[in-house]
Amino acid sequence: MTFNEEKFEMLRCGPDCNIKTTTTLHTEGGSHITPTPHVKCLGVYLSADGSFSHHITETVRKARGMAGWVMRTFASREPEVMLTLWKALVQPLLDYCSQLWSPHKKADIQRLEAVQRSFTKHIRGLHDLNYWDRLKILGIYSQQRRRERYRAIYIWKVLEKQVPDPTSLALQAHLNERTGRKCK
Structure with missing residues (x-):
């Protein structure tokens, strides 16, 4: 070869x-x-310092670009149309492999959230509402909540042996009738 x-x-x-x-x-x-300093592997930028700041920057840049394209291309600002375009074109960019690179720094979390905050502000009838009210009316989660949910689902899949355990130590769990599943 x-x-x-x-x-x-x-x-x-x-x-x-x-x-x-x-x-x-x-x-x-x-x-x-x-x-x-950065190498792209399977769509995720890995950095020499072990952080995902460069990947988050690139993800925000791509998502903002796609959101801008949607705003320039489609005249309708009706909630159903905008939500469909968001879920089909922008949200996948923000969700891809987020279990791996999910940020812990407040600034990175806010940069990712700002993409959705800006997009939802342009939806007809929602401009004057605050971000959390817009999300409630649209029936969608914040970006941080989505990433937390994806991590929880991934841990569940590891426990159920649906995906390999990515850690060198086996993830252990026991079930308690009163308190539920506990992980080590």
């Missing part, structure tokens, strides 16, 4: 800076592979 040398990317992670600076890697053809 031959590899396309132009597509090689290298991401260096870990605490040993000496190894990172003194070692070099080369392709089969002898070309030097230079390290990059």
